[in-house]
Amino acid sequence: MTYSESIKFLFRLQKFGVKFGLHGIRKLLNELDHPENKFPTVHIAGTNGKGSTASMIASMFTAAGYKTGLYTSPHLVRFQERIRIDGVPIGPKKVAYLTDLVKEYVSKNQLTFFETVTAIAFKYFADSQVDIAIIETGLGGRLDATNVIRPIVSIITTIGKEHTDLLGSSIEKIASEKGGIIKTGIPCLSGVSVLQAKKVLKGICRDKKSEFFDVRSKRILIKDSTLENLILDYRTSRTYLLNLKISLAGDFQVRNILLALSAIEIIEKQSNFRISASAIRTGLAHIQQFSGLQGRLSIIRQKPLFIVDVAHNPDAIKALCNSLRQLHIEKVNIILGLMQDKDYKQILQSISKISNIVFVVKAKTERSRSSEEIGLVCKQLGIKSRIFNNVVEGVSVALRTKDLPVLMTGSHFVVGEGLAYLQSEKYLTINQ
Numbered sequence: 001m002t003y004s005e006s007i008k009f010l011f012r013l014q015k016f017g018v019k020f021g022l023h024g025i026r027k028l029l030n031e032l033d034h035p036e037n038k039f040p041t042v043h044i045a046g047t048n049g050k051g052s053t054a055s056m057i058a059s060m061f062t063a064a065g066y067k068t069g070l071y072t073s074p075h076l077v078r079f080q081e082r083i084r085i086d087g088v089p090i091g092p093k094k095v096a097y098l099t100d101l102v103k104e105y106v107s108k109n110q111l112t113f114f115e116t117v118t119a120i121a122f123k124y125f126a127d128s129q130v131d132i133a134i135i136e137t138g139l140g141g142r143l144d145a146t147n148v149i150r151p152i153v154s155i156i157t158t159i160g161k162e163h164t165d166l167l168g169s170s171i172e173k174i175a176s177e178k179g180g181i182i183k184t185g186i187p188c189l190s191g192v193s194v195l196q197a198k199k200v201l202k203g204i205c206r207d208k209k210s211e212f213f214d215v216r217s218k219r220i221l222i223k224d225s226t227l228e229n230l231i232l233d234y235r236t237s238r239t240y241l242l243n244l245k246i247s248l249a250g251d252f253q254v255r256n257i258l259l260a261l262s263a264i265e266i267i268e269k270q271s272n273f274r275i276s277a278s279a280i281r282t283g284l285a286h287i288q289q290f291s292g293l294q295g296r297l298s299i300i301r302q303k304p305l306f307i308v309d310v311a312h313n314p315d316a317i318k319a320l321c322n323s324l325r326q327l328h329i330e331k332v333n334i335i336l337g338l339m340q341d342k343d344y345k346q347i348l349q350s351i352s353k354i355s356n357i358v359f360v361v362k363a364k365t366e367r368s369r370s371s372e373e374i375g376l377v378c379k380q381l382g383i384k385s386r387i388f389n390n391v392v393e394g395v396s397v398a399l400r401t402k403d404l405p406v407l408m409t410g411s412h413f414v415v416g417e418g419l420a421y422l423q424s425e426k427y428l429t430i431n432q
Contacts, residue, residue, distance in 0.1 A: 046157030142180020
């Protein structure tokens, strides 16, 4: 099987949709001799901040000299981005080999795309003998395919109303689903600020005799904030790190930084891993290099200033807009595409505060909300907009507007498709 054939096979698995439950993934992992048990893990769930937090943790481990696996979703441009070791994506030949290894069983038992790719990631990490792997959930937590591991620590970043058709219509129900990654006796680290959600998580921890850690007890002082990085001081009762450079922009990253640094402290207590102050500094100063993270207030071009960010729900978009204003970027031309399950009216209200023109686009996925529908609400809110039926046309026109910075946001799929066009790469849509 070639790489191209393996990707086509994996793509076709989308016809089986999203299946909640661990039976399928457990049976497949059994066929592979349980690779998920052959390396230590950190497990991360949450509405926003999963990818950034996971990448920060992975980067610090890599900087400390540990061979570090990182599993995230969705990818932006290339499928291989989902599965990385020390920031380097899995190779095409390895994807082909591992897909061929599971193809017969997956086809016979109708496993989903995400179940299959999760098993491939675990097998790759085991075969590569990683020292540790940082694992991000796909959707929810309790019945997510990744929830077959017993991690050193479970992390829940934030909880907001998203995927309510699958996770539940209330904050409490969503918290219960995401809190499903908490394991008996395993500490849980939380960045959750919503009181109802936090109460649910504390209840789960109490029932499972798992210690609950809240990052709000930590202190961070931001000393400088630019589009290139953050400079800050980090202080706890035991640790004081001055002038930490974070290679990500945006004050909204503070919670993720707190989570990542707090996770390191917990991991050192729970295991033999040791991350020095020097490794912390190096890792946080080179997050993109050591983890492969993309699409977080990332500068793609300078003329015009072209920024991409994968914010895709009301809370994330609001935080993004606030950060841009804090960076003295008051007005931008926005390339925006959204998925059908997002509260697009609330999102548009947030971007109305910073938008000059909104170039409304539609990504190549059946989950996309129509450009016309978004454009109609733009008109109702008094937002100047132009409507495009695809991402490429919107990006092409936006690049010709030299007067203001350009921001591309609203979805991983929109950002991925736009980046592929800008990088002259072929784009393959995978909806998960």
